[in-house]
Amino acid sequence: MPATPAWPPKSLPRLFVRQSLSEGASVALEAGQANYLGNVMRLGVGGELLVFDGQSGEWLARIAEAGRKRMVLAVERRTREREAVPEVWLAFAPVKRAQTDWLVEKATELGAARLLPVITQRTIAERVKLERLEAIAAEAAEQCGRTTLPDIAELVGLKQLLDGRDASRRLYFADEEGGEPAISGFTPGPALILTGPEGGFTAEERAMVCASPGAVAISLGPRILRAETAALAALAAFMAIAGDWRG
Numbered sequence: 584m585p586a587t588p589a590w591p592p593k594s595l596p597r598l599f600v601r602q603s604l605s606e607g608a609s610v611a612l613e614a615g616q617a618n619y620l621g622n623v624m625r626l627g628v629g630g631e632l633l634v635f636d637g638q639s640g641e642w643l644a645r646i647a648e649a650g651r652k653r654m655v656l657a658v659e660r661r662t663r664e665r666e667a668v669p670e671v672w673l674a675f676a677p678v679k680r681a682q683t684d685w686l687v688e689k690a691t692e693l694g695a696a697r698l699l700p701v702i703t704q705r706t707i708a709e710r711v712k713l714e715r716l717e718a719i720a721a722e723a724a725e726q727c728g729r730t731t732l733p734d735i736a737e738l739v740g741l742k743q744l745l746d747g748r749d750a751s752r753r754l755y756f757a758d759e760e761g762g763e764p765a766i767s768g769f770t771p772g773p774a775l776i777l778t779g780p781e782g783g784f785t786a787e788e789r790a791m792v793c794a795s796p797g798a799v800a801i802s803l804g805p806r807i808l809r810a811e812t813a814a815l816a817a818l819a820a821f822m823a824i825a826g827d828w829r830g
């Protein structure tokens with residue numbers, strides 16, 4: 584007896600839409616999305632896809648109207664509730680644009696709830712384009728099956744991040760100069776993981792971070808990881824030890 588194929592089929596395209604979704608809603612797609620469905624996925628009127636708005640879960644939709652650069656979807660029914668992602672935030676010093684894009688894409692896949700770009704004394708990138716990072720996070724969420732998007736905060740200075748920090752959210756500071764092994768350092772609960780720039784934190788910054796209430800220095804092993812590697816290694820380790828990889 585052939586197995587019943589999974590529903591919805593994994594092959595259905597998935598799109599993030601800004602409009603709030605509900606049963607029977609009509610959604611006009613952005614030109615880029617209409618082009619993607621029409622010309623890349625070769626879908627026309629009647630074609631099925633999955634959509635999510637980051638708030639209300641995932642929905643089955645059908646193409647109701649299709650024009651050259653225009654498409655309107657009819658939302659049929661919810662296929663999945665909004666999933667809960669672990670309360671883990673990643674504060675990282677932006678690096679070169681391509682590496683920062685990559686970091687945001689991977690951190691979305693790994694399940695970060697919030698991304699906080701931080702300026703430190705040795706940060707090379709003085710500004711980040713939020714809209715661009717949000718588009719990268721949306722595409723990564725479409726790919727990895729998330730129904731939520733990580734919130735991406737405005738760029739702030741390290742002192743501002745620490746001063747504005749809610750002490751009930753545990754601060755894990757990835758310190759290449761040594762710290763708690765991740766396996767014993769990370770514990771379940773709201774977390775803020777902080778990783779440094781390519782040139783590392785200055786001694787003054789290290790002192791400021793260590794003085795922040797409840798801060799825990801975490802070692803990511805004996806090798807010096809590149810800034811973007813360290814950010815993702817710390818997030819992955821947290822998810823495995825204290826996050827939703829534990830099932």
Ligand code: SAM
Pocket residue numbers: 756757758759760761777778779780781782783784801802803804805806807808809810813814
């Ligand atoms: N300061 C270093 C240097 O001598 O150039 C390197 C900084 S490292 C490229 C960038 C950031 O990644 C560090 O600030 C730290 O947050 C993190 N990092 C890299 N390797 C690490 C490790 N083995 N353990 C903990 N954090 C690490």
